[in-house]
Amino acid sequence: MSEIHAETVGYTRNTMLPPQPPPQRQSGAILWLRENLLSGPLNILLTILGIAVVWYLVSGVWPWLANSVWRADGLQECRAIITARAGEGTTGACWAVIRERWWQFTFGFYPRALYWRPVAAFGLLFVAIAPILFADERRIRRVVLGVAAVLTLLAMWAVNAPDGWLVAVAAVMVGGLVLSERRPSALLAFSGFYPVLAYWLLWGGSLWQPLMVLAGFFVGWGIYRLVGRGAPILRMVAAVLAVVAWWLWLGPLVAQTLAAALPLAIAAVTSDTFGGFLLSITIGVTAISMSLPLGIILALARRSDLPLVKMLAVTFIEFIRGVPLIALLFVASLLLNYFLPPGTSFDIILRVIIMVTLFAAAYMAEVIRGGLAALPRGQYEAADALGLDYWKAQRLIILPQALKVSIPGIVGTFIGIFKDTTLVTFVGLYDPLKSTADSVRASIAWKGTYWEPYIFTGAIFFILCFAMSRYSMYLETRLKRGDSH
Amino acid sequence: MADTAAPADPPFRLSMLIYDRRYRGWTIQIVVFLVVMTAAAWLINNTLENLAALGKDFSFRFLGQRAGYDIPQRLIPYTADSTHLRATVVGLLNTLLVSILGCIAATVLGVVAGVLRLSNNWIVARLLTIYVEIFRNIPLLLWILVIYAIFTEALPPPNAFRGEDPAASMVLFDSIALTNRYTAIPSLHATSDPGSLSLGWGVLISWAAVAFVLAFVAAVIAHRAIRRWAKARQEETGARPTTWPISLGLYVVPAVVLWFWFGITVERPVLAGFNFAGGSNVHNALVALWLALTLYTGAFIAEIVRAGILAVSKGQTEAAYALGLRPGRTMSLVVLPQALRVIVPPLISQWLNLTKNSSLAIATGYMDLRATLGGTTLNQTGRELEAMVLMMLIYLVLSLIISGGMNIYNARIRLRER
């Protein structure tokens, strides 16, 4: 039957096809491999190249890392241990140098008994920047402050901080945490006070002197309020004169009197003991925080309608941005004393901070200028329509928005400045990367240790900078999301 | 601003300088001007007093004195007997050399890395992300030190090439020797010496080199003319004539003719005494600095390129795919040209950074402007004020030239916008 049928009709299916297995699922390792690694000849080539690079790097570095030695008193001993462990001709990392010189890499020659002071200063830094950087993110604030508090207290405990100070710092951190939950803006008062506190903790001495410097601003503000309302220029001049008079004559007198009554002094530390990461962070943080107000003024000046003001701002910014930082550092080291009245001479760290601040200010001005330019024209017009004068418009409407937009750029500038603090090695300061490593190598036990200090400092820089850059990227995406609403 | 309803000018009072908007701008500017001038006068006065107290003067006469030190890598003739001025120029040329080489290499690397970071290939994209993040977040100084140290430690010294069974061997048909001092490369010599073109100041360029450059420039011009012609033909007839043999000939034939005309010979580096001689030696100080600058800046440029590509809307890529363009052509014909407008301004500021960062040559001992004028010259003559001022001025001019280029480019882009 089937034969007849076959002859008469061209084709008719007479049997069921065997069932096929179901199509491959749209996920799974094979498919992923095929799509992401082997989708075409070029892709296969790239994959092979990539694997080769990874293999080359890992196979080159792994044996060296695997033979790490953590406890030894010198490079020779390290090598002996490695040879004994892995046989003749093998190489290995000698991390014992980091272990032994850990404090030198982190604190330089800062007095060992006082390590808790820089630790406390940098822990409190997070409380101070919380209302500025994490202004409207309660969750982030909570996490950052909480982690900072725990780490700071642990670190302080580890470096044997006195109990009283431990309690005091804990109180401030907890207070900051609570306050940031309730009224973050109130923390701004702490941010204003923080520079005084940090200076006092780092350099020591009497608290009254930095307090009097801060008091100068209040004196100026008080005079500004007292002098007649009808004469704004007169008020301004009177306030400035009062501040100068306070700083130069009255303040020191008051400070001395108060110090005689109640010393409030802790052991003074000279700045030549600063080194390692302590130096980098001190220079970086000081420069960036001082450059912020300077940068705002420069950015406003550059966008000013007044040609002379604009010209001066442009000249300054372009000059600083056109010259390598290393040249500015040499100016700090070689020339700054020429420009000061005969007989004055600053500490080299202070001179370096001044030059790095100016350097950062020029970059900061450009970042903030970008923020100002990003504001829609309507904001300016709205401020004008409300009848606000220039300063009120800037203070109340323009700057708050512009600064918020600029925060990623500011963090980016900070990362750049922080990395550039390593250049201070060329003016004889003990940066963590070169000078400290060189001075470790100058000791006979560690002569010839090249890679370990580089890898160690590189890793620390990477962790700090990477964390900051991730934070700034997060801010950026959040800002973008905010715009699209 | 003018109040049309206002009566004729009110009598001028002194307080109007402050409260009247017409005058206030001027008042502020004059006050600022006076303050700045006073500050400048104060600084200059301090400087003069300090110089007088030290018994020094301000003069650039030291530039004419004998330098007395040697510079290993130089582009123009220089000996220890030359003047400090010439040492300065040698340093400046070295700065320019490493900056230009670095800018070219970093741009190429950055574009490749930026494009590949967006690649579908998982392993390549991850590897390049690691590269970018590692290089961006670690100080440049560390990279320079590490790369220089790797060159010193990993490559063989020249005397490893010596003997019957040397520990190291030359690469590329025995023509290039990678040592831990320099890379020895072959050099070209003309047997029928055509003489040299004098550019003044002792700088000589062989006429043979001039001829090759001229031939190359002429070939480029002719090549572009041919392409234009081919394009016109294509528009007219729809078929593009085959032009590549002609173009190839344009480049190759004159070069070959000149090669035999001048009787060019390749001189390979050979080990003579302590070092390689015969070829030219490119010092590791230069190569390490160049490599570090390239890798570091390349990571930043990769980020810029990536951001630029992401800024081009996805619809453009999809449209190109719909037209049947392959991914490579989509990238080069559709996406990159549009991304360029976003990429170029920050790219140029990276070039600026690279040029300034070349002053970190201090870490490898490469004799750039800072090392000659701002280093040894300053140190030997004790003229820190003059040397630093001159050095900063030169750097300033360099960066003004670069940012001037950026402004011109920006202006051109803006004109094309619709």
Next chain:
Amino acid sequence: MKRSVLLATLGGAVLAGGMASAATLDEVKARDVLNCGVNTGLAGFAAPDANGNWQGFDVAVCKALAAAVLGDATKVKYVPTTGQTRFTALSSGEVDVLARNSTWSFQRDTDLKLDFVATNYYDGQGFMVPRALGVTSATELDGATVCIQTGTTTELNLADWFRANNITYQPVNIDSNAEGEQQYLAGACDAYTTDASGLAATRAAFANPDDHIILPEIISKEPLAIAVRHGDNEWGDIVRWTFFALVAAEDYGITSANLEEQAANSQNPEVQRLLGKTDDLGAMIGLDADWAKRAIAASGNYGEIFNATIGEATPIKLNRGLNAQWTQGGLMYAPPFR
């Protein structure tokens, strides 16, 4: 003073320096600390240990000076200076005295407005080469690659010497001694040149010192001297004679061990004058009678300092050579204390 207190607060730490003023002594006393410019790190001469305590041959000069002037050898602030910044640090008043293995030369003494008061180490520039190179004299170094530190007189000496001998070389410029060692050991240069003392110190620290030889040629005179600012002769006198007190102490056999006994019982009139028993010499330079005694007590006499920091017993293993007392065929010769 009041003003500087506030400025100090404003800015961190402002020091009243001495760019134009002549009375460095008064300033040091008012400040109660001596600012001493030293090397950033040269084993044996000046290097900080892990705790930041500075030690070395040059450092001992600072200590003696602080002891003489301020009565306390620990009242020194060590300012690390590079080859690049050292002289500016001195002339700008950042440091009061520079004890940083700096060569005394005509131009530095005159044109750079420094005053070199005394040579604390007589040195000369030499070459070190690997033994395997088979070189026995520097004149065989034709075409060699030589590592030199930039910004030093050695750079100029090297250029001059090779030209004078009509041979060529390729310089490799290095920034610090640590870097020089690395380059030399890796074979990136055939020879390393610096002061002979530095070569010895460097070689001593190698894993196999015997694989390297220091060539016999000494191509220059390098009197490493202590420098002060030009124009303050009173301060210069103090520095000069404090150093001579150390030299004289060795000459007369005064050591840190027998110092008290010598001061009490010595019958030698010169020793009596030096240690302030008779003729109040200290008053002539604005110090008290015990100044020299304190200077010697700080780290011993010149010979003791030498032996403790760079001498045969240390890893540096330098012999006295030119730096022996004049009575032993050296150049150390203190003028009479009279």
